[in-house]
Amino acid sequence: MPSYHPPTKDMQFLLHEVLNASASDIPGYDELDRDFTAAILDEAGKIAAEVLQPLNAVGDHEGCTLENGVVRTPTGFKAAYDQMREGGWMGLDADPDYGGQGMPHLMGSAVGEMFVSANMAFNMYQGLTHGAYSALHAHGTEQQKATYLPNMIEGRWSGTMNLTEPHCGTDLGLIRTKAEPQDDGSYRITGQKIWISAGEHDMAENIIHLVLAKIPGGPEGIKGISLFVVPKFLVSEDGSLGDRNAVSCGGLEQKMGIHGNATCVMNYDGATGWLVGEEHKGMRAMFTMMNEARLGVGLQGYAQGAVAYQNALGFAQDRLQGRDITGAKNPDGPADPIIVHPDVRRNLLAQKSFVEGARAFVFWGAQMIDRAQRMDDAEADAMISLLTPVIKGFLTDKGFETTVLAQQTLGGSGFTREWGLEQFVRDARITMIYEGTNGIQSLDLVGRKLGQNGGKTVMAFFEMVKAFLKENEDHAELKSGFLDPLKAASKDLQAAGMYFMAEGMKNPNNALSGSYDFMHLFGHVCLGLMWSHIAKAAYAALEAGTADEDFYRTKLATGRFYMARHLPATAMHLARIQSGAEPVMTLDAANF
């Protein structure tokens, strides 16, 4: 059976030595001192390891069941959900005006990683609630907020997002669900939505569905979409639950993974709903949820990699097979632990260097969100908007790959259910798909985000990298091990951007054919930047003197591995990009 060890030490290092959180000028960050964050992380880690992780395999084996319209979650889920509610974890970073704890998004991400590593399927119930909370918080009326938010923050009510229909996922302009205005200001919602995570379950008293639908007579396509709030139980004026609304679960999907989460077909049969935000402006409101969800999915990707790595490492340190070619390391045993073998180490370091770099990337992004939201910082907002598809696409591709590598460390045991690695692979797989496939992320990046603000944001990214390189160029070891490869990778990224500008003008397919590689190229540069920051902090600690030299030297060795072994991928991605549209577009669709 797999186990989980909360990576609180690494998180504390990131918060206090890399990001220097409590010294930040972002409102609320001043209280994030070491003791405070340690207390939160330790407590969250305990719940993750002791409450959520043991239910992970249970959820996978039992799955959810649907009977007479009622969805039952796996054994133990309800009790764990109640425990999370009682601990106030669901409102950790929510608005205090509605009962939240008002902590920075940064802390929400750190805590979230542990919950997701421990039990991704379980954590989705509250993750979806959080997304719905954010959309209502940003776009709901005062009355809607007062009605829904406190209950959602408390976890008494959960939330969902309803976009996909059988004939349309990515292309939401095609949706058919209709919302007919009623005399009392409400709407009658009719249609079918599919793949609705946490659409129906037995853990919350009410479920607040946010639903995209078209008001008859509105504009065609994406411009005619509005957002509605449709509660499972109607809410009386006094806040008590009234009649059951005409929304029901018509089926559960049989899926490759995340069996503990109910993926529902939702039927709206003239359900009563209320408009959220403006008529026909539903996509704008939905994007609030979607951007948050995309960052959350990026986090899921590396969080699955993180727990998979831990279990691969444990196996590699225990399993005895073969001998170190340079001399036995366990001469009294029948063989050496397999971690002595170079190829096993290569595999483990690929996992470790990705997970720790990704964690830094997500924490850094979370800090950017806090800056954007708490200081109305438009530049930070633009930067996280640029990086969102990279976080989602790159971290889930590589997060999945990491679970596959971890599974490989175990050999045959990795393929058996008993060891649990194969569940991480199956669960992580969805992260590359939902909230916009990674192909869609790459289109968002190249087709929309690169050009935002006339390209100023991506230029600001390059300037930031350049400034960091310049600032630290006198540190010889940092320079040779980290800054030089980062510089080369960043140059590749710039060259790719230049190619898109020059050739994409002539033919947009020259850019679109390289979008996926560009997303990966960008991801490597971001992780290279993160490792450079981590290395800078590690050198600083070692130079200042520390009782924990091993920790910092390990950071440096892990980072050097990433720079030496993974950053060379940027040249490959650039070469592919520069081959342009021809190899991709030549073939007739009929001849594939």
Add this chain to the structure above:
Amino acid sequence: MPSYHPPTKDMQFLLHEVLNASASDIPGYDELDRDFTAAILDEAGKIAAEVLQPLNAVGDHEGCTLENGVVRTPTGFKAAYDQMREGGWMGLDADPDYGGQGMPHLMGSAVGEMFVSANMAFNMYQGLTHGAYSALHAHGTEQQKATYLPNMIEGRWSGTMNLTEPHCGTDLGLIRTKAEPQDDGSYRITGQKIWISAGEHDMAENIIHLVLAKIPGGPEGIKGISLFVVPKFLVSEDGSLGDRNAVSCGGLEQKMGIHGNATCVMNYDGATGWLVGEEHKGMRAMFTMMNEARLGVGLQGYAQGAVAYQNALGFAQDRLQGRDITGAKNPDGPADPIIVHPDVRRNLLAQKSFVEGARAFVFWGAQMIDRAQRMDDAEADAMISLLTPVIKGFLTDKGFETTVLAQQTLGGSGFTREWGLEQFVRDARITMIYEGTNGIQSLDLVGRKLGQNGGKTVMAFFEMVKAFLKENEDHAELKSGFLDPLKAASKDLQAAGMYFMAEGMKNPNNALSGSYDFMHLFGHVCLGLMWSHIAKAAYAALEAGTADEDFYRTKLATGRFYMARHLPATAMHLARIQSGAEPVMTLDAANF
């Protein structure tokens, strides 16, 4: 539900236009004319598509069950097995002296691909039988051969290979199963073996286990291992089945995939067995099976990719989402089929170009095996021995990756059981693990095969590439699209080999730390070489005039994609290799 379309047209192209099989001097190849191979491929394709493929999902859902020592295979498996037997498919390339059809291994591979694409778990029962047949054929006594082979070729009896024990997989020197000599020349076999594919089932009348065990008093470790044949039912002198032997299935593994195949814990409780080959030379005999099995697993890898690609393509041609950015392709419909989008095409071409290149690689390898076996050609034997770990490791890594890409093409549908793509992913995953993990393949390649015959074989490989480049350099289009990138990739491979020679001498870990990248680098060069051969044949057909221009132009476009988009990986692998042991070996095992 997924479907399967036998790729007989591509196979015929490879057999007759790329490999020119019937013009070969290999004994038996002269009968491989177009009509003959078409008849076989069509018939095999029909069985694959109509009999085996419909059982693929059934096998996945039902799995195998164990009750009172009896393993039941999924509904329909026994009837399909009988149909395969009656058609003589199990002895297609087996020795006519024992009832086989004596066809070249090349035809066995072509037919095998279709059976594996259609139903990998099912085909493993006969695949294991074939491996056991080969080991007995090569190392058994005349009496053993006469007793077992005809029944195995006919499929009345099936076979297994028993290597792994709970505490040892890769490091077989540690095995504990013992074989005590008896007065009548037999041995008493006692021990436990795990992960025995097809170890027990209800489709054959007898199961012939080949078992590695140690004769007490023999040398320590790997040099004290012998191979034994241990039938489930003892065989009387007249060939009839006698008493049940003391071998039984003690459990079935719960696995990520290949649920239709019974993966057994096998208990040998003083079972009666007979030595195969010489005492303490069991590894040699086992390698006969293992080499064959490794090639078979490489085939499984790309065969799963092949069927996954077909289904992804079907989806991409049907599913309507979004519009071609350069103008609607389906203006009368609500949207265009997603195959118009560059990133969807990139994804599909990555799948297609791998699958078709891999097919050529495996066919080429099969021809090499035929040359080695039918002409006692030592050079061909050495070459296929060098390439075996590349075929196994590279084709299964990329085959699995291809199933993941195909799953991605379907978006959310790819994650649901209904569409079947997720099964291909789960089934393909095992190919990277069994018959020696791909890490072990890379060690075999770098640690053993590169140096074989004093490096002469790998030099012969480079000479072969060089000669091909030289021979065809006057063809301008072939040169720019194919030969130039092949040349660059081949140079990277040579540079990696030089690095290993120079730096591996100083420290073997400099070579071992790069073994995995070397295996992939080698794989890309091989597929680049295959695509160059394919392109040469396609240009020849177009220049000679053909009624099927689309077919040949499609080959060229697909190949150009591989060369432009995938061969650039070789430089990345070389850069990683040249970073040497330092990034991999620095960290203490305790600090991971």
